[in-house]
Amino acid sequence: MNNTRRTFLGAAAGLAALGITATPAQAAPAPATTASRCRRRIAPSAIGMHLYTMRTPLATDFRGTLERLAEIGYATVGVSGRAGHTAAEIRQMLDETHLKAVLEHVDYNTVTGPGLPQAIEDVHTLGGAWVVVPSLPTTLHSPAGYREAAHRMNEAGRVARRSGLKVLFHNHDGDHNVVDGENLYEILLKETDPDLVGFELDLFWASKGGDDPRRLFVEEGHRFPALHVKDMTPEGDFEDVGSGVLDFPSMFDKAQQGGVKQWLVEHDAPADPFASALTSYRYLSRLRY
Numbered sequence: 001m002n003n004t005r006r007t008f009l010g011a012a013a014g015l016a017a018l019g020i021t022a023t024p025a026q027a028a029p030a031p032a033t034t035a036s037r038c039r040r041r042i043a044p045s046a047i048g049m050h051l052y053t054m055r056t057p058l059a060t061d062f063r064g065t066l067e068r069l070a071e072i073g074y075a076t077v078g079v080s081g082r083a084g085h086t087a088a089e090i091r092q093m094l095d096e097t098h099l100k101a102v103l104e105h106v107d108y109n110t111v112t113g114p115g116l117p118q119a120i121e122d123v124h125t126l127g128g129a130w131v132v133v134p135s136l137p138t139t140l141h142s143p144a145g146y147r148e149a150a151h152r153m154n155e156a157g158r159v160a161r162r163s164g165l166k167v168l169f170h171n172h173d174g175d176h177n178v179v180d181g182e183n184l185y186e187i188l189l190k191e192t193d194p195d196l197v198g199f200e201l202d203l204f205w206a207s208k209g210g211d212d213p214r215r216l217f218v219e220e221g222h223r224f225p226a227l228h229v230k231d232m233t234p235e236g237d238f239e240d241v242g243s244g245v246l247d248f249p250s251m252f253d254k255a256q257q258g259g260v261k262q263w264l265v266e267h268d269a270p271a272d273p274f275a276s277a278l279t280s281y282r283y284l285s286r287l288r289y
Helices: 012-019 051-060 062-072 087-097 116-126 143-162 184-191 203-208 213-220 248-252 273-286
Strands: 047-050 076-079 100-105 130-133 166-170 197-202 226-229 262-265
Touching (some): 051 062, 051 076, 062 087, 087 100, 100 262, 116 130, 143 197, 197 203, 203 213
Parallel strands (some): 047 076, 076 100, 130 166, 226 262
């Protein structure tokens, strides 16, 4: 594990924020000190679930799964796979369960090809604001390939903007690799237009790739409207949010500088998706940072 990553993986005891007692609502406002900042909390309307976490129950009962997420307290979802449903059918189920879709993951070749207009229409139908590229083809994993991807996503972002939407890119750990002396993720940050392309930052994969979300929020400004909030075991595997070693309070302290609007829970391989959803929601809803 490199030094950058070590700064990011705290001891499990650092996650005792789950038990922090809130300052009474009637208390007089405190000055803007470190102590007062630690009383911030995530707005309930900003806590969502990325539906990849729930793909197994969604396959057999899409509406029932959404209903259970709403009962837990989730307000929003990120769509990733439709389990055979149309965008209109999913929108109806979202409306019936009082959930709101904020984005959909759409394949890179669709976003940068002739399928973009339909993808934009579908995101509008779902009620979302962002068309998200979930990953880049392996053939583009080089500095030249990332420059090509940045150019293509700028073009897609220009089209999406005319429809009131924005293109985002979702990272994995390999996106933070240094290849031929260049950090691939930094190429995307530098060569995409901030007005056209933003980023859905996956905190787990950024950390595993050796990057620091706090640095990104501070140095890159309002480019990260959505997060994938995914925790990590000491061994580097997936964990329910708040049950692992990632220092979320420290990250979220800089989230406002990064322009974060949505905190979307994700677990790539939960043993029990609903139990994982409940544990993660409880942590985020009670967190002070």
